[in-house]
Amino acid sequence: MASLLGRLCLPHVPGVGWARCAPGGPCLSQARLCSAGAFVQSVPPQEEADSKVSAQKKTFSELQVERSEQAQRTVLINCPANINEKAFLKYLSHHGKINDHYFYESLGTYAVVEFSEKESIASLQDVTRTPYVEKECTIPFKSRIFTLSLKNPVTQGADRPSVHYHKQSTILCKDLLQKLCRADNVSNQLYTLMDECQLTEENTKLRFLACSLIQDIARAYFPDSTVQPFGSSVNSFGKLGCDLDMLLDLGEIGRSPIRTNTGPFYVEYQMKKVPLERTATQRILSVIGDCIDNFGPGAMGVQKILNARCPLVKFSHQPTGFQCDLTVSNRAAIRCSELLYIYGSLDSRVRALVFSIRCWARVHGITSSIPGSWITNFSLTMMALFFLQKRTPPIIPTLDQLKALADAEDKHIINGNDCTFASNLKKIKPTENTETLHVLLNDFFEYFGNFAFNKNSINIRKGKEQNKPDSSPLYIHNPFEQGLNISKNVNQIQVERFVALARECSWILQKKDKSQSSLCNKKPWGLAALLQPSIAKSSLKNKKQLALASERMQSLLDSLKINSAKRE
């Protein structure tokens, strides 16, 4: 419990760099947790106090702007594996002050270098050559992705220890299980899982850089456009290796321009006109997709899916290793990312619980990377948030409560839907609930193991069960479009599997007593036990027993009906 209270929770806030507080230390009163371990190294101790304050003040959009600006001052450099880090930094600092840098591996060694000034990039570009390959031809598009090579590979690279690589993917499953078994208690197992799976500061920076590189391509024709990450990359629930959702905002499409008031004339640009915003979106995405495909270094497997409800371009960005989805102007999606970010930032138990439940669901095939009738990560997150709203006292507020806290500037009506909620974290009172994650995880399984999915819907706006508006097996209200079910795709079989597994896991958590959770126990315990694939089998057995029982019940009812009919 002590270590649970001893953390502050602010996922990936730049400049936030304090370590976990000592158990029972001065943070005790705050009941919030921090797990961004990667930060600890990058911020010098003397800056901690200040950045803690300023980071806490920052809203989601301030953070987005700050990170985007940072990304525009950043370059990506493919280096020899045996690079001398010191010489490398010395060489680059001829072009300007370096704020930050790190190395990672992705089809070679890459360095992310953040300059202090944008001008440094132009200076570097001035000395950069177009590659010349015998019998091949290059498309001379000049981006911020460079290849650095040694003038004298033999002497320069001799016996050099390789640089430290920052991880860009999650730990192997068996290693994770081992780590979990070494934890003190179930609650810390959940934190350990989150620490291993969540996006690192470096990976988040890389995501903003990838967006910024695509933004360069879009800005060639639309200088007012921006490309920003949304979804799991920024909503604080993303795990390492998750897809990178990019949003292209053209800034001006369909918006009424300001009339300037000089002289007797109006001047307008002559522009192509199309009958629908959708057509404009499709055309622009199509051309930008072609530019990415034909010019963008390292962009592979570009697929244009322009006739989808939300037209998109998919591609794999090899230098950063991200699978990217580029869409146009979807402001509601950005608001949704912000809402999750707020929930994730209010109390660290939120993210720890959601990470663990998602991991558990993935192991047992409740969620899937293939579209289909499976429950999605987004639906699971909504279920977890709903569960946390229903605790006594609640751990997080309902969306309606967040809306009540909103300022005038928080007001957002998008396509007629009210997307208003408070953006300022300071306005939201911390919870007084002190339940452990062990309790919460167990109760989550118990709650949904017994949830009346057949008649009730889940709605984080209200924070209470409602009657289902239709007969969908699983009904979760879209937080901003209340009439939409975000889990319309889910079929009855999947709901039943989820319920059976939840019951099985609740049973396992309660069954295993404290004695089993000691270190060096050979059998996996706690969360690790729940992540064993064998559970699915036993839950299925239980399900079969349930099915048999319900069959028997049905025949009983039928016979009763027959008997009563005979009597009439």
Add this chain to the structure above:
Amino acid sequence: MASLLGRLCLPHVPGVGWARCAPGGPCLSQARLCSAGAFVQSVPPQEEADSKVSAQKKTFSELQVERSEQAQRTVLINCPANINEKAFLKYLSHHGKINDHYFYESLGTYAVVEFSEKESIASLQDVTRTPYVEKECTIPFKSRIFTLSLKNPVTQGADRPSVHYHKQSTILCKDLLQKLCRADNVSNQLYTLMDECQLTEENTKLRFLACSLIQDIARAYFPDSTVQPFGSSVNSFGKLGCDLDMLLDLGEIGRSPIRTNTGPFYVEYQMKKVPLERTATQRILSVIGDCIDNFGPGAMGVQKILNARCPLVKFSHQPTGFQCDLTVSNRAAIRCSELLYIYGSLDSRVRALVFSIRCWARVHGITSSIPGSWITNFSLTMMALFFLQKRTPPIIPTLDQLKALADAEDKHIINGNDCTFASNLKKIKPTENTETLHVLLNDFFEYFGNFAFNKNSINIRKGKEQNKPDSSPLYIHNPFEQGLNISKNVNQIQVERFVALARECSWILQKKDKSQSSLCNKKPWGLAALLQPSIAKSSLKNKKQLALASERMQSLLDSLKINSAKRE
């Protein structure tokens, strides 16, 4: 004759603005002619002497650079037809000094405005709005094409006389014939035709502007690229309304970069690689074609013809009214444009003769806008140049003579072909030949009416007939690739038609005596007579007579052979 000698010939050289010299005036010794009537208005008298000198010094490439630079400072503005020119200029001069402007009509009233500084465009763009159209959507690509509207159309535009429009197309055929009939003599008829058909200074500027607008699109991704006009737009033989051939030069494709020598590393851009320069060309043209199609205001009917020998993108540029062909890196084509420019600049009789012959060929269906077995304008021009090389004394030098005059910097070897010739006009001694255009036109028809097309080829490099390397009905050596026949497409029927018409026209010119060439004569005379469609019919009749005669000759020969065979 006097008026023939009284002109100086420098087609469309910026800053050249003197009117025709008086007959027998001070220009008499120069035996060259000027017809750029449009210039006279735009250059103030005191600048004439200087610009005459500087313009004469300018080479083709200096001119291209100067005009391209001019075009980059120029904007295109769609105005209300009843615009007040003074108010318009006053309004625009808020953004900077205006060097030049003019109006023309093309689906509305357009103004071409050349600022003195490039920055003025940015200033104008600052006050320019994105158009907002109810129920339509615009592609927010910001170009240098604007729409200007009156804030108060009723009071501002009331009873205003419309501005002066510069012509962008040739005179109607019947009007041309009338004008020709009003000329003093046949020679002046040829000059009149050239004056009416040739590109004006304004139209040439508009062509460079159209290229510059496409260059903006290309430079978005390839900042070192240029888009330049080539072919008839700049070779001094273009007529109003001719297609605009554009050449995209990416600057770097396939060229070895310079190695910069700083520190222990090399830095290169990471770039897409393709196996062939052709593939690179196709990809780049394809994407730029899509950009023009989807973003470029006023670009219509974009067609990508990427599998042609020389991949190209065709489109119609509505604001300028040009039909454009965009190709990539064809340096030989640029050299060819320069060669024609030099020939056209050496002696005004060259252009006057070529314009008249082309017009004559078009009227009689010898050339056609549809590809096929017709003789092309380029072939006709080569024939005329060849004819002028064969006069005594020659009016223009052979290509080998021009090569002999070349400097080290004139040396151009393109794909193994020698494209070397002197670029500096001052090095080429003016001709001493003083024949009139009347004589030249007549002799042209006579010469080619009797040319041994069956055994001889035409080669402007040598300036003399050669044995045909193959049996093509018409063989004209490509000036730079001597082994290629530029008229390979032409079939025997077309050559026969050309010969028959040439003979008929030579006969008409000789038959009509001076008395017929008086003013107010009802029957067309001289060149006008040659442009009557009825000639084709009578030439055909002559051809029939010829055919009959040759048939008779053949039977005679056959009978002789039979007789001799009998004797053996």
